[in-house]
Amino acid sequence: MDEQKRARRPGGRSARVRAAVHQAVTELVGERGYGNFTIGDIAARAGVADTSLYRRWGNLQALLSDVLLARLNTQAPMPDTGNLADDLRTFAANVVREVTGPDGLALVRLAVALSGEGQQGLQARDELLADRARQMQVLLDRARDRGEDPPDALEVLDHLLAPIYIRVLFGAGPLTPDYLDRLVDRLLA
Amino acid sequence: MDEQKRARRPGGRSARVRAAVHQAVTELVGERGYGNFTIGDIAARAGVADTSLYRRWGNLQALLSDVLLARLNTQAPMPDTGNLADDLRTFAANVVREVTGPDGLALVRLAVALSGEGQQGLQARDELLADRARQMQVLLDRARDRGEDPPDALEVLDHLLAPIYIRVLFGAGPLTPDYLDRLVDRLLA
Numbered sequence: 573m574d575e576q577k578r579a580r581r582p583g584g585r586s587a588r589v590r591a592a593v594h595q596a597v598t599e600l601v602g603e604r605g606y607g608n609f610t611i612g613d614i615a616a617r618a619g620v621a622d623t624s625l626y627r628r629w630g631n632l633q634a635l636l637s638d639v640l641l642a643r644l645n646t647q648a649p650m651p652d653t654g655n656l657a658d659d660l661r662t663f664a665a666n667v668v669r670e671v672t673g674p675d676g677l678a679l680v681r682l683a684v685a686l687s688g689e690g691q692q693g694l695q696a697r698d699e700l701l702a703d704r705a706r707q708m709q710v711l712l713d714r715a716r717d718r719g720e721d722p723p724d725a726l727e728v729l730d731h732l733l734a735p736i737y738i739r740v741l742f743g744a745g746p747l748t749p750d751y752l753d754r755l756v757d758r759l760l761a
Numbered sequence: 762m763d764e765q766k767r768a769r770r771p772g773g774r775s776a777r778v779r780a781a782v783h784q785a786v787t788e789l790v791g792e793r794g795y796g797n798f799t800i801g802d803i804a805a806r807a808g809v810a811d812t813s814l815y816r817r818w819g820n821l822q823a824l825l826s827d828v829l830l831a832r833l834n835t836q837a838p839m840p841d842t843g844n845l846a847d848d849l850r851t852f853a854a855n856v857v858r859e860v861t862g863p864d865g866l867a868l869v870r871l872a873v874a875l876s877g878e879g880q881q882g883l884q885a886r887d888e889l890l891a892d893r894a895r896q897m898q899v900l901l902d903r904a905r906d907r908g909e910d911p912p913d914a915l916e917v918l919d920h921l922l923a924p925i926y927i928r929v930l931f932g933a934g935p936l937t938p939d940y941l942d943r944l945v946d947r948l949l950a
Contacts, residue, residue, distance in 0.1 A: 605796075605877060677873075683930050684866075684873050688794060694932065701931050726934045730924035730944075738923035741872050742890050743883065745915045755919075 592618040593625065597639045602675065606685035611635065633686055633696035640682050641700050644670070650707045656715035656722055657756055663711070664732055664752040671740045672747065680737055705729075723759055731759045781807040782814065786828045791864065795874035800824065822875055822885035829871050830889050833859070839896045845904035845911055846945055852900070853921055853941040860929045861936065869926055894918075912948055920948045 596617035600609045611632050615622035629635035648670045651662035671677050682700075686693035705725050712722040723731075732755050739745045785806035789798045800821050804811035818824035837859045840851035860866050871889075875882035894914050901911040912920075921944050928934045 607794075677876075680869075680930065681873055684870055687866075687930065687932070698932060701933060705933075729927060729931070729933060731920060731947075734923035734927035735919035737927060738918060741869065741876065742918070743876070743887055744890060744894075744918060758920075 589618070589620055589624070589628075592620065593635070594639050594642060597636065598643075598675070601678070601681075606636070606681055607688075631692050631696075633689055633692045634699075636682060637686070637696040637700040640678055641703055643675075644679065644704065645707075647673075650711045652711070652714065655718070656712075656720045657760060659711055659715070660728070660732065660756045660759065661752060664736065664756065665749070667733065667736055668747045668752065671736060677737070677740055680741060727759065731755065778807070778809055778813070778817075781809065782824070783828050783831060786825065787832075787864070790867070790870075795825070795870055796877075820881050820885075822878055822881045823888075825871060826875070826885040826889040829867055830892055832864075833868065833893065834896075836862075839900045841900070841903065844907070845901075845909045846949060848900055848904070849917070849921065849945045849948065850941060853925065853945065854938070856922065856925055857936045857941065860925060866926070866929055869930055916948065920944065 593614060596614045600613060600617065611625050612622050614632075614635070615625050625635065629638060648663070648666040651659045651666075653659050653662060671679075679700075683697055686697040708725045708728055712725060712728075715722040735755060736747060736752075739747060745751070782803060785803045789802060789806065800814050801811050803821075803824070804814050814824065818827060837852070837855035840848045840855075842848050842851060860868075872886055875886040897914045897917055901914060901917075904911040924944060925936060925941075928936060934940070
């Protein structure tokens with residue numbers, strides 16, 4: 573069975589390795605924090621050869637970003653409710669649940685760690701964020717197609733995501749549904 | 762000479778120790794990053810006894826916060842131009858200079874580090890941020906006294922500081938004077 577065929581079988585060995593690696597990264601981040609473990613540590617914990625991790629992901633930074641992206645896409649997926657305000661409110665509520673949960677602020681922590689790790693770190697960070705921005709753009713494009721007048725993706729980052737992240741990081745101010753409503757209203761005003 | 766008297770003499774031994782300690786912390790943060798050095802490392806680098814650092818600051822978290830607060834107050838002081846829009850524009854420009862400089866994002870990096878260090882870390886973070894918030898409140902109160910209609914300090918955090926921090930942290934979008942003007946206009950609208 574060649575590599576390509578393996579990759580296509582979701583229940584196959586490839587998917588099992590991926591799940592084991594993701595689980596190992598989540599545990600190591602929780603126990604040691606970003607920056608305090610290697611690809612070798614991940615391989616040992618997941619019970620796979622580190623050469624296969626290098627072959628699949630290339631470097632630690634790309635692997636960490638892939639794990640976080642998969643988790644964000646599961647835990648804070650882009651909603652499709654049929655109108656922009658509800659999409660943004662649902663998205664904001666998902667983000668708040670993610671950043672106030674047990675692995676809270678993973679995106680901020682990973683971005684801080686990657687931005688100190690040279691070119692590979694910055695590239696991994698940029699690809700992760702570009703993927704999420706593309707998904708947000710799909711949500712905004714759907715709104716435009718319905719005849720709504722959406723903000724651009726950077727405005728969503730500036731005035732919806734940034735306040736949530738910084739309030740959690742600085743322990744400043746509440747993150748109530750009422751507050752999220754006001755952020756969305758202000759963004760769409 | 763008692764402790765109180767020493768503290769009052771800006772050119773005295775107390776001030777020299779403080780300057781040496783601040784310099785040592787700045788170097789260690791640059792070389793190793795937050796979380797990777799101890800009070801003992803700072804004392805050795807500054808050429809003072811670690812007991813005197815514990816006596817003066819109590820713990821590492823309080824010492825780190827004190828160093829960063831002193832630097833922010835020097836490099837991004839609260840302006841007093843005579844009108845609110847100019848105060849906020851000047852403040853934003855100072856913050857951008859600080860976060861894009863050689864020790865960039867120090868506040869975000871320290872907040873990430875402190876929030877993983879238990880109760881002492883959270884307390885040090887909260888005191889640092891409360892001090893900056895009090896200074897911002899003075900700026901906003903002056904505007905109200907002049908008959909202007911200022912936002913509250915949390916709104917300044919949400920819609921002026923947070924977008925700047927997150928754009929730098931995520932490497933997303935420019936931080937031009939024109940962009941800062943739009944943030945201030947939007948905040949005051």
